[in-house]
Amino acid sequence: MRRIEAAKQASQLQQASTSTNLTGEQLFVRSCNTCHPGGKEGMGPRLDRLDEHFPTDSALAAFIRKGKGIMPPQPKDNINDDELNNLIGFVRNLSADLKDASSPGKVPGK
Numbered sequence: 001m002r003r004i005e006a007a008k009q010a011s012q013l014q015q016a017s018t019s020t021n022l023t024g025e026q027l028f029v030r031s032c033n034t035c036h037p038g039g040k041e042g043m044g045p046r047l048d049r050l051d052e053h054f055p056t057d058s059a060l061a062a063f064i065r066k067g068k069g070i071m072p073p074q075p076k077d078n079i080n081d082d083e084l085n086n087l088i089g090f091v092r093n094l095s096a097d098l099k100d101a102s103s104p105g106k107v108p109g110k
């Protein structure tokens with residue numbers, strides 16, 4: 001029994017170390033920050049009203065997957081489902097921080 005647990009743990013560790021999943025912040029910097037610098041207005045709008053515009057995470061996920069106008073779609077081979085969850089967690093926090101106008105945001109703007 002104990003050996004099975006150990007084997008399971010080893011395989012989980014291996015999976016974690018070989019995972020290519022990026023964090024929400026890494027994804028944001030790679031795919032979003034150009035147009036939403038630090039979550040602020042750039043080519044795209046300031047992201048401080050997400051709770052009003054996207055009350056559920058699935059609505060926000062659908063929007064990010066699809067894109068809109070010049071905002072490019074993000075298919076799964078670009079951002080996988082786990083990564084999309086990470087990204088949503090990150091932008092929700094960013095959005096909450098931006099509501100406080102004095103906050104500089106989490107990603108330095110360009």
Ligand code: HEC
Pocket residue numbers: 028031032033034035036043044045046047048049050053063064068069070071072074087091
């Ligand atoms: C090429 C520029 C560009 C990139 C890259 C981009 N966006 Fe956008 N984004 C826009 C524009 C423009 C809009 C406004 C779209 C409209 O309403 O016509 C927008 C709108 C949004 C909105 C809706 C804001 C609201 O309150 O209604 C969210 C959320 C958003 N973007 C998140 C992201 C995320 C997350 C990424 C990275 C995966 C990203 N964007 C990448 C340009 C961009």
